[in-house]
Every structure is written in C-alpha cells, then in structure tokens.
Amino acid sequence: MSIDAATVRHIARLARLAVGENELAPIAGELSRVLDLADQLGAAQIDGVEPLAHPHEQTLAWRPDAVTEPDRADAFLALAPDARGGLYLVPKVLE
C-alpha cells in the first residue's frame, strides 16, 4: 500500500502529531513500506475466521461497585504542568 503526503497529513492530524511539511514525504515512504509488510496479510485464508482481539477470550472481570482507591487527587494534580483549584488548566479553547 503506497500512501502519499496528503494521507500522512491526515493521519498525523488524527494522531495529534505535529509533522513538518518537509517530513511528509519521507514519512510517507517509511509508512508505505510498513504497510507493504502488513499487506502480506492478504495471502491469509481468513474466510469464516472470527477476529481474535484478546489471547484468552476471558470473560469480563466483575467487582462490587464500591470505591477501593483513596482520594489522591492532589498527588496526581501535582504532576500537571498547570493545575489550579483541583482542575487541570489548558490553553483557551474559545476566544
């Protein structure tokens, strides 16, 4: 599968990764090679084969709907570049 610079720009946008204009072409080349590798999957006989998302197909784990962790909000907020009044701060979204 060969992908072009416009596709790289699109997926970089989906992945929220800044990619410079001059990086688009080399990345497109690299990703095309990885996708060529993935295209080998086309040779597989998969008719009627169910997808396997998880190795053991475990049933969902259940637990009582009760609080088990202590309130550590302050410890976690302390890791943020900017937090005030118990809230994470981000750049303004609306002017």
Add this chain to the structure above:
Amino acid sequence: MQLAQALRERKTSATELTRQALAAAKNRVDLNALITLDETGALAAAERADTALTKNPASALAGIPFAHKDIFCTNGLRTTCASRMLDNFVPPYNATVVDKLAAAQAVAIGKANMDEFAMGSSNENSFYGPVKNPWDTARVPGGSSGGSAALVAAGIVPFATGTDTGGSIRQPAAFCGITGLKPTYGRVSRFGMIAFASSLDTASVLARSAEDCAQVLAAMAGHDGRDATSADRAVDDYLAALAKPLQGLRIGVAREYFGAGIDAGVAAAVQAALKQYEKLGATLVDVSLPNAALAIPAYYVIAPAEASSNLARYDGVRYGYAAKEPKSLEDLYTRTRAEGFGAEVKRRILVGTYALSAGYYDAYYLRAQRVRRLIANDFAEAFKTVDLIAGPTTPTVAFKLGEKNSDPLAMYAEDVNTVAVNLAGLPAISLPAGFSEKLPVGLQLIAPAFEEARLLNAAHQFQLASDWHAHKPEGVA
C-alpha cells in the same frame, strides 16, 4: 539462588550485596544499562532486608539486589519508559510487580534502560542512548529489555524485571546469554506497567538460570484485582516442578522456526541443544505452524494499533512533557507529542492510527485479528501432540550497533520467532544454548497457556546437564 543461601548462612549481608551491586553498576556505566541508580532507596531497602533475615522464615528473595525495567511505576522514583515524554515523571504509586518484589524484600538498585515505550529490538530507541552488550560492547544487547539483560549478563545483579510484548524479554536474554521467561498473558499483573499494546504486554524476569527465574516468577505471579485482564487462577509451585525428569517429554521442533533468514551457526547450536534434550529422555517431534510467516505482519498491525490508542494519553495536560508556549490546545497536543516522542514511537502511532482509521479498519486491523486467530489455532493444533515447541529465539546472534536501526523493516524481522507467542498469549522461555561467532545463542521453548512450570522444569533440567548458562563475558566475575 546461591546468594540467598549465603545470606541465610550469614556469609554476607543484604547491605554488603547491595553495596557490591551499586559499585558494579558504577563500574560499568559504559554499558549505559541504567537510567536511574537509586543508591539511597537501595541501601534503605537492604537494611530492612537485613532485619528481616534475622527472622525466620524470610522470603527467598530477601536481600537480593535487582533492577526494574524503567517501565514499571515506582512510587517517588522517576519512571521514564526511556522517553523524553516521561523524563520528568515521578509516579505517585507502585506497579503491582514493584509492590510484590518489595514485599519479598528484594532490593531494587535502580531502573534499567530500554527501548522507548518498549518499542524496539536493539535498545537503540532509548532517549537515554543505546545499551551495550556485555559480550561485545560494539553490539546491541537486544530489546526492548536491553538494560535488564545487560545488567544480568555483566554480573551487576542476579536478576532484573522485564516486559515482553513481541519478544522483549526473550530476544535480549538470547543476545546476552541469559535466561528470560515470558509468562502467559495475564499471569503477572500489568497494573502500573506503562502500556504499549495491552492485549500483548506481559511482565516477568531475566536471570542467570531457570531456577532463579522460577524463584522470581513465584514472587511476581498471581491474580490482581487492579488489572482486569489478570488471570484469576492459582499459581503453580514453580520450584517444586523443577526436579521432574524429562523422560517422556515430547518437544515439537517447529520447522518454520528454522526457515530462511535463520543464521546457520544459530540453527546448529539450537539443533545441538535439542540433541541434548533427547539424551535427557525427551522425544523430538517434527511440527508445523503453517501461518508462522504471517505473525510479523499481523503483529506490526495489532501492536501499533493498540499503541496508537494507549499513547493517546500523552497530551501535555496531566503529566509528562509539555510543549512550551502553546498557542492553542491543538498546538499543545500536537507539539507535545512531536517533541516528546522519538522516531520509532511516532512511526508506530501513525501506522496504528492508519490501521484503525475509517476505510482501512477492516483491511488492516480486523484482518490482522483474524490472522491472529489462525496463529493461535496453529499452536493449539501442535499442542495436541507435543508438550513444548522449540526453535531458535532469534534468527541471528547480537548484531552491531547501528547495523539495523536505519531500516525499521530489518529491525522488525528480528522478531520473526517471538511475536507469534504474544499473539497467542502463550508462555515461552529463552535459555542459553551455545555460541555462534563467539556470541550467545538462545533456545526458545514455548508451552501451552499457564504451563510456566513445564517450561522452567525443561530449562532447569537442561541447565543441570549443560553449562551454557554459566558462561560469562570476559572480565565478568
């Protein structure tokens, strides 16, 4: 562990062993195997272990120095995952694995170097620079648990923790001439282990011998309510299982694992090791894993897809690296991620995002999941007639630094014999099986789910009858 015996007989102390390990680590900074050395924490833990050792019964690991791969969160101690993104990250909690080994009073001396976010097969993808192989410092130690493997091979610590998503314990164990066990998916808790590909990630141990691996796995394994994918079943007695003779054991020799690209010297060493297994009473059976060639393409769709989802959390808002002077929220996200992640991590995020995007999901992600079932079925079919499956862990011995890191596909090909095991969620071990070009060769044994005891038993019996695991790089005591 010989050290455990010496501790019990008071021939040495935890503090003495810890001082030795810290000195040995400082003496080998050339290996670049540690990101963080925690002298203060280690000496305090050693002192507590020495107190515990005066009482009976103390844990078998009490007072034994070791290192954690820097992917396990350690409360109050920087945990980087070898990424600029987490260069400043000090977790406010411990991974379950960290808690369990602390409860066993093993003494963590620091955090081992690795490939960034465990993505790599050479340890050249670390923000902190590559790790060197103690057998030849011009060569890679393998990855992603390269620092863990180098520390054990260089005799700095008798064991280290590692993680294995596509071979990241087994391949470095093979390249560094040590023993590395990848457990069944769900056998060891993933809580507090920084996520890469959540349906493939497993945590375990690299050590000098299968016996040591058994000792450490026993302390790490078990159900954990904080990991919803943790297996709720009893842990076998790995140590008790070691002594069982191998008479009647049926080992399937997977012909695909000796296919094109497998170095002749590696294949010869592995074949010789399998002959040794015959002498020990095992029977060799030819088996086929017909979809083996599809494991790499399936893995390099599924793992990046899961990674792209897991790594979405690094947004510059809550913890970790944040781009300076963001002009908008979008700018904060996109520049934080562009500046915080290395090249291979970005590549996998983009591949994964593509494979999950509208219009391509069926052709890539869903198709890879169907192939994943074929691969799991191949193993299930083979295990109807054999107890274990054997082959070389890696196609080559340790390659030179810089030899493959400019070509992602050449690097991915390194994982040809390891990734299928993760796709199927099975346990496997790599053990030293000889040398090729004076460099260690690893034999991989694969078992059905939750048969870690069988793997450790087979590896231990081999190590009683051979001394490949006792070889050390020149100059290592």
